[in-house]
Amino acid sequence: MLAFIKEVYEIKSMDPSGKEEVSILEIRHDPLTGRKVRINVTRAKRPHVVTALTKKEGGVTESDACIFCEEKWDETLQRFVDEEIGGKEGRIIAGSGKSKVVLVPNKYPFAKNHTIVVLGGNHETQISRIHKQTWINAFLAIRKYYEYLTSKHGRQYIYINLNFMYPAGASIEHPHMQVVCEDSVLYAHHLLIEASKKFRRKHGKCYWNLLRNEDKERFAGSGDYFDFVCSFAPVANAETYGIGERKPLDGHTTDEVKNVASDFFRMLRAYENAGFKSMNATIMFPLTEKEAESLPVLARFIARPDPNPHYTCDRGFMEIFYEESVIHTLPEELAEKLSKLL
Numbered sequence: 001m002l003a004f005i006k007e008v009y010e011i012k013s014m015d016p017s018g019k020e021e022v023s024i025l026e027i028r029h030d031p032l033t034g035r036k037v038r039i040n041v042t043r044a045k046r047p048h049v050v051t052a053l054t055k056k057e058g059g060v061t062e063s064d065a066c067i068f069c070e071e072k073w074d075e076t077l078q079r080f081v082d083e084e085i086g087g088k089e090g091r092i093i094a095g096s097g098k099s100k101v102v103l104v105p106n107k108y109p110f111a112k113n114h115t116i117v118v119l120g121g122n123h124e125t126q127i128s129r130i131h132k133q134t135w136i137n138a139f140l141a142i143r144k145y146y147e148y149l150t151s152k153h154g155r156q157y158i159y160i161n162l163n164f165m166y167p168a169g170a171s172i173e174h175p176h177m178q179v180v181c182e183d184s185v186l187y188a189h190h191l192l193i194e195a196s197k198k199f200r201r202k203h204g205k206c207y208w209n210l211l212r213n214e215d216k217e218r219f220a221g222s223g224d225y226f227d228f229v230c231s232f233a234p235v236a237n238a239e240t241y242g243i244g245e246r247k248p249l250d251g252h253t254t255d256e257v258k259n260v261a262s263d264f265f266r267m268l269r270a271y272e273n274a275g276f277k278s279m280n281a282t283i284m285f286p287l288t289e290k291e292a293e294s295l296p297v298l299a300r301f302i303a304r305p306d307p308n309p310h311y312t313c314d315r316g317f318m319e320i321f322y323e324e325s326v327i328h329t330l331p332e333e334l335a336e337k338l339s340k341l342l
């Protein structure tokens with residue numbers, strides 16, 4: 001039922017000295033949506049002029065100037081207008097000491113309900129240095145916010161996101177999550193829901209359950225909540241799916257929310273240990289039990305270019321105009337690597 005289709009091409013050329021070189025190009029088709037991606041592992045070896053020009057590692061640690069360190073919260077963070085959610089402080093605070101988090105409205109929202117969660121009062125820029133309890137507090141704060149929102153406006157789609165370091169789109173180095181809630185579905189989530197429903201109608205089975213049970217070649221392991229499978233046809237370099245429960249966020253117990261948080265951390269730490277310095281992650285929740293039958297809670301993790309002062313962006317014309325990704329990490333090798341780090 002799961003069709004892993006790829007076309008493999010040997011592309012020959014000669015180097016400047018006349019020696020023949022062969023590049024292997026794989027064009028893979030996503031088993032669910034048919035979306036095409038292009039994988040050429042030799043691309044990772046191509047010279048990056050900017051890296052050669054400067055050896056300076058990216059990620060300037062200037063905690064003095066950081067607006068997300070706890071001593072700056074009072075002057076820099078937004079507050080909720082409604083006291084019912086943020087109290088007199090206008091914020092949701094969870095935890096204390098090193099594992100303290102704060103959830104506030106995003107100053108520059110791009111969704112109707114767009115909040116940020118600042119992780120920890122301390123300025124830590126390595127995933128592994130952020131305590132597990134900090135991640136748990138973040139998810140508990142998010143759930144509290146979600147409960148408030150749904151009680152006011154009915155059930156919402158919720159997307160929990162992380163842009164880690166500048167190449168991933170973070171404008172501030174201090175780790176923070178972004179939570180987007182809307183009553184309408186985001187476009188790519190809609191496509192996944194529709195493709196998952198279609199698969200279920202056609203085969204009588206949930207695509208994502210088949211994937212977690214049958215795709216042994218790219219299975220990276222199971223956590224407390226998610227089953228992790230590296231994507232056959234990644235949307236960006238090194239993509240892993242976390243396949244979770246079949247229910248909306250408000251159907252989760254507190255323990256389940258804690259497990260979501262610890263698995264989120266577990267996979268991000270595995271990425272860091274695998275050598276990736278910048279990444280994006282997201283978790284999308286189904287709106288209803290009915291929708292969850294076709295598409296359960298889904299987490300996605302991708303690696304971005306290493307932060308260098310002048311890093312090369314990984315979104316070029318193929319990704320932006322044609323929505324076909326160009327990848328340089330083989331999913332099967334990624335799965336093997338991550339399975340040892342989870």
Ligand SMILES: [Zn+2]
Pocket residue numbers: 063066067068069070122123124174
């Ligand atoms: Zn900071």
